[in-house]
Amino acid sequence: MLREDIVESLLGKTTQKKKSRIPAKLDFLQSATGLILAIFIILHLLFESSILLGKDSMYALTKMFELDFFIKGGSSIFISILAFIIFAIFIFHAFLAMRKFPNSYREYLRLKTHAKLMKHKDTNLWIIQITTGFMLFFLGSIHLYIVLTEPQNIGPFASSDRIYSDTFYPLYFMLLISVVLHAGVGVYRLIMKWGWFDGKNPKENRVKTRKIVKAITIFYLVLGLFSLMAYIKIGYDHQKHYGERYTPNMEIKNEN
Numbered sequence: 001m002l003r004e005d006i007v008e009s010l011l012g013k014t015t016q017k018k019k020s021r022i023p024a025k026l027d028f029l030q031s032a033t034g035l036i037l038a039i040f041i042i043l044h045l046l047f048e049s050s051i052l053l054g055k056d057s058m059y060a061l062t063k064m065f066e067l068d069f070f071i072k073g074g075s076s077i078f079i080s081i082l083a084f085i086i087f088a089i090f091i092f093h094a095f096l097a098m099r100k101f102p103n104s105y106r107e108y109l110r111l112k113t114h115a116k117l118m119k120h121k122d123t124n125l126w127i128i129q130i131t132t133g134f135m136l137f138f139l140g141s142i143h144l145y146i147v148l149t150e151p152q153n154i155g156p157f158a159s160s161d162r163i164y165s166d167t168f169y170p171l172y173f174m175l176l177i178s179v180v181l182h183a184g185v186g187v188y189r190l191i192m193k194w195g196w197f198d199g200k201n202p203k204e205n206r207v208k209t210r211k212i213v214k215a216i217t218i219f220y221l222v223l224g225l226f227s228l229m230a231y232i233k234i235g236y237d238h239q240k241h242y243g244e245r246y247t248p249n250m251e252i253k254n255e256n
């Protein structure tokens, strides 16, 4: 049973009024923007983990995003442009998702009780998705605003200084957990909704899909946590040189 059906049956509403095509269109747009953002996050966390291969790797990737192969030395304006596009999709996706939030606290409580009584896995997943989605409104916006307005402050030292010395690690920790769970549950629900991998045996394939999405979600959580720890370690070692920018092959002048 879909979440909308549950809410409607709980509230005694009926869908058999006027048939409008708008909800279906909005639903499609929500799925499409969600998919774009999920693909972006999958790639983003992989690129971000380049720090695990060393500072030179992360530096080279940052320069690539500044299009240094196109403009001599690169320009951080390209990072701002990308951040602006992602921010616009993020806001539009959140706006569309607002339709699906419970309209009142009472509705939310009824839904929670219902999920508990039924032990309905998909309803529980939906609760994870609105909770993490709500957190992303704030955490995602802070992060996106910073990369949009300070694109020059991205790099092995600049990012690590922000994470350690500017105390951004609690924010990134919460952002990582919420975005990975949100994207994992979101992609799983998309696959179920549109029946992408149903094949000839939907029941069996859905169980398999669930396991695969769960494994990928755990992989990304672990990868993100290791990357975050690498940034914290570099930031800790670099704290006395806060503000200094990284250049390839340079050594940290560790005075500790």
Ligand code: HEM
Pocket (backbone or CB within 6 Å): 041, 044, 045, 048, 049, 079, 082, 083, 084, 086, 090, 136, 140, 143, 144, 147, 153, 154, 155, 158, 159, 160, 162, 163, 172, 175, 176, 177, 179, 223, 224, 225, 227, 228
């Ligand atoms: C074009 C847009 C984006 C850019 C340029 C960008 C860039 C970055 C950079 C450079 C970092 C390293 C830390 C830092 O320098 O502050 C980072 C970390 C992170 N970003 Fe983004 N980001 C973007 C969009 C997003 C979005 C939309 C999300 C999720 C809503 C997100 C989630 C994260 C997370 C969870 C981390 C921590 C990574 C980890 O623990 O490995 N980012 N991002």
